[in-house]
Structures are given as structure tokens and as C-alpha cells.
Amino acid sequence: MRRLLGKGHRVGHLQKSTYYSAAANSAQLRLDPNLPIGYDAAQAVCISLGQPISSSAIPAKADDKDTLIFPADLTGSMKTALGSQKLQLETGLTNTDLFKEIYKSLKKKKPVIALMLVVDAESAKLQYGVVTGLDVSNNRVTVALSEGVDTYTLAEFVAATRFENTKNIPLRLRFSLLFGTLSRNTAIFLK
Numbered sequence: 001m002r003r004l005l006g007k008g009h010r011v012g013h014l015q016k017s018t019y020y021s022a023a024a025n026s027a028q029l030r031l032d033p034n035l036p037i038g039y040d041a042a043q044a045v046c047i048s049l050g051q052p053i054s055s056s057a058i059p060a061k062a063d064d065k066d067t068l069i070f071p072a073d074l075t076g077s078m079k080t081a082l083g084s085q086k087l088q089l090e091t092g093l094t095n096t097d098l099f100k101e102i103y104k105s106l107k108k109k110k111p112v113i114a115l116m117l118v119v120d121a122e123s124a125k126l127q128y129g130v131v132t133g134l135d136v137s138n139n140r141v142t143v144a145l146s147e148g149v150d151t152y153t154l155a156e157f158v159a160a161t162r163f164e165n166t167k168n169i170p171l172r173l174r175f176s177l178l179f180g181t182l183s184r185n186t187a188i189f190l191k
Helices: 012-016 039-048 071-082 095-107 154-161 171-178
Strands: 087-090 112-119 124-135 140-145 148-152 187-190
Touching (some): 039 112, 039 124, 071 087, 071 187, 095 112, 095 154, 095 187, 112 140, 140 154, 148 154
Antiparallel strands (some): 087 187, 112 187, 124 140, 140 148
């Protein structure tokens, strides 16, 4: 799916920062399109660590491809597989903090799962992407999605993680944001 830009974002301050001078990457991952949205990202990360999620750790409601898996449920399933690995679910991060945490994680070769709104001209869907690369100087964020690996500009990535294409945003997502069951700039980090 191709994404449409939401509101304009000022990310130039990131590109001027010496903190992001080197690109950061983890191993490239492919998501299994046969798994439910969310669990495809979680399973790809867990498999890359040699500890796949067992089928018993995936709730039965996840069998429906249209069912929204909440970040806490996804993190819980990952914890059952990863045991000693520490996971941190962060919600409502500022754009700057989101990039800083992603960069720190990728410098340690650890991918990051981000909740994103992926849109095209006709539709929008909420899904989890696995961020595997951040190259601020070249204005690129590499994300593995159900449809394959995609490259975002920094501003496009922010628009996706902040769910800013209000023209196509699903009604269910609007209510989830309104009632606080979902937050913008949500990500799962391996610590």
C-alpha cells in the first residue's frame, strides 16, 4: 500500500542533529502474510531472536484478519515467547522521542514494532510494521509490512505513526483514539 501524507511535519532538526549522523539498522525481516495483522510483526521479531511465538500464545480472536490486536495484547504474547528478553511498550511518545528510541534500539541491532496507519487512495488500515532501518541524513525509514518492505521519508513515517490521514481513517480507529484505547506514536522496543 502506498501512503498519503498527513499534516506537514518539521523533521529538519533531526537531520541537523549529530546524534543521528550514522545510519542504524537491524537485520531485515519479512512478515508472514498468513498470520493475523500484528502477530505477523511480533512473530518476525521473535523468530529473528530464535524464539517464535507458539500458536497457543496467539488468542483465538486473532484468527480474524480484521480484528484489531491491541498493543498490550501483542506485547503479552511476545513476552511468553521471549521470556528473559525485556520488552517495553511505549505509547504517546513525542515525534522526537519516537525517533530517538528507534535509533537507540536499531544501533543495538534490535528491530522496533510500530503501530501505523497505512493508506492508499481508497482505503486505510491500521497495522504493525517492523522498523529495521533509520537513516536520518538520507531521510529514510525502512519498515517491514504485511505487503513487503517499504521505505518512508521521516515526515511520512510520522504521519503514519500519528494516524494523520483523517480523510481515510477508519471509524473504529477514530473511536479508539477518542476513548484512549489506542495512542499515537506507539511502539514496542526490545531492551
